[in-house]
Amino acid sequence: MKNKIINPEAEQRCGVDYAFKRIGGKYKGRILWHLHSKKVLRYGELSRTLPDITTKMLTQTLRELEEDKLITREVYHVVPPKVEYSLSSTGLELIPFIKHLHNWGNQQLEKENLECQP
Template sequence: MAIEKNKEKFAICAVDYAFRRIGGKYKGRILWHLHIHQVLRYGELRKTILDITPKMLSQTLKELELDGLIHRESYHEVPPRVEYTLTPVGIELIPAIGQLFKWGFKQLEKGKAANMP
């Protein structure tokens, strides 16, 4: 597959395509927490992902929504309420993210055993 950007063609493979959609510091974590909690509001996501700024959380949520991985439901009530859930496409990623979780947990445990930071 090739895409055109700035009049240059860049060939991308399926792995590249996937990481462009879910890569970065926060996307996988947001997807994982939505999987665990099923439905989360913006404030709940902020409390769950402690090191994210409000601007970055908003931007990341918009990107995930545009990629069709999460659904944003806005309720017209006072005070306003917005909830985020995984879409069927987002749910398809959970087994892969689960494998990354298991791998990361195993590596963290190895690091603790070896007294590594």
């Protein structure tokens, strides 16, 4: 029996699997939400917005979101270097779903008499 090399992307048969591979994890949805709220953010602003993320993880997450075409990265060739991140048109398509999660989360916090922590 021959060993068959399988492309992991070809294995994705379900839209939920595909979507969560793009936006799953602790930070991706939050980054998309903050970019939606602020329209454009620089790296330092994103870092301050998500104080629980390490520099390495923020860089890796931004690269993955850019590779998946959910955000755009604009580099300005000035000194000091300036880089801005914003949602792509594909990333904007996710916002209604993230809003739905936002509303659901607020309802759950309310049911449990918990306050939202910024």
